[in-house]
Amino acid sequence: MDRAIGVIDSGVGGLTVAHELMRQLPKEKLIYLGDTARCPYGPRSKEEVQKYTWEMVDFLLTKDIKMLVIACNTATAFTLDDLKEKLDIPVIGVIQPGARAAINFTKNNQVGIIGTEGTVRSGAYSYALKKIKTDIHVTALACPLFVPMVEKGILSGEHALDVISDSLLPLKKHKEMDTLILGCTHYPLLKDTIQKVIGEKVTIISSSEETARETSAILDVHHLLNKAELPPVHEFYATGDLNIFIEISRSIFKEANFHMLTIKKANITPNQVS
Ligand code: DGL
Numbered sequence: 001m002d003r004a005i006g007v008i009d010s011g012v013g014g015l016t017v018a019h020e021l022m023r024q025l026p027k028e029k030l031i032y033l034g035d036t037a038r039c040p041y042g043p044r045s046k047e048e049v050q051k052y053t054w055e056m057v058d059f060l061l062t063k064d065i066k067m068l069v070i071a072c073n074t075a076t077a078f079t080l081d082d083l084k085e086k087l088d089i090p091v092i093g094v095i096q097p098g099a100r101a102a103i104n105f106t107k108n109n110q111v112g113i114i115g116t117e118g119t120v121r122s123g124a125y126s127y128a129l130k131k132i133k134t135d136i137h138v139t140a141l142a143c144p145l146f147v148p149m150v151e152k153g154i155l156s157g158e159h160a161l162d163v164i165s166d167s168l169l170p171l172k173k174h175k176e177m178d179t180l181i182l183g184c185t186h187y188p189l190l191k192d193t194i195q196k197v198i199g200e201k202v203t204i205i206s207s208s209e210e211t212a213r214e215t216s217a218i219l220d221v222h223h224l225l226n227k228a229e230l231p232p233v234h235e236f237y238a239t240g241d242l243n244i245f246i247e248i249s250r251s252i253f254k255e256a257n258f259h260m261l262t263i264k265k266a267n268i269t270p271n272q273v274s
Pocket of ligand 1: 009010013075
């Protein structure tokens, strides 16, 4: 049996990355875990995010995954280096791929980034961007109201427009910005409204495409690509209520892919996983 790619997120946001992985790597089986019971991670301390992320990883390791994709910016910001060092499977996060994509798109080196408080506080995007290009100008803004809205299934409409308009006001004043990174995996679900608010002149980058491309390259280099001919059945888990998780999964994957998922509840308790 070919082994699966493990994908973790604090909730439903990583489904946008899983969707792109399924599109680019249709032969690969995914095992996704969303920690919806403890979402959001954004306002939590570094130590708490590290602890919860490791608990998710331990759950996926019991399923013998061949690679780990951290489809959560906050978890990437606080745990990527540690996971890379301690796991003996390839590990990839979403921050570097997002930063690389932004560098490709910006024409004037004026890049904005929106994310959770944790991601913005960590400075991980600025670090990743400046490591590639030293003269890049980065404006980072935390948008703490977006994730709770997405987790409730509110992805468009008047309320979403009001919240997004108010939250992005500080960025709208920054007239030169030509590229905006959605530095949170929940935000692509709000992309249309964000684009409307920020204006068509700004290129919006979500790291999912780039992350999927890098995942594919890493699997190839490690000779881990799946050779099976049959389409995979993906295992998706959430730690919290399954109803909204199923509803959002259905809207992201559409019927054509949704039927390829099994969705179950995962019970994760410290040092005891089932
Ligand atoms: N998935 C998280 C991220 O990409 C956002 C949700 C949260 O705060 O837990 O940063």
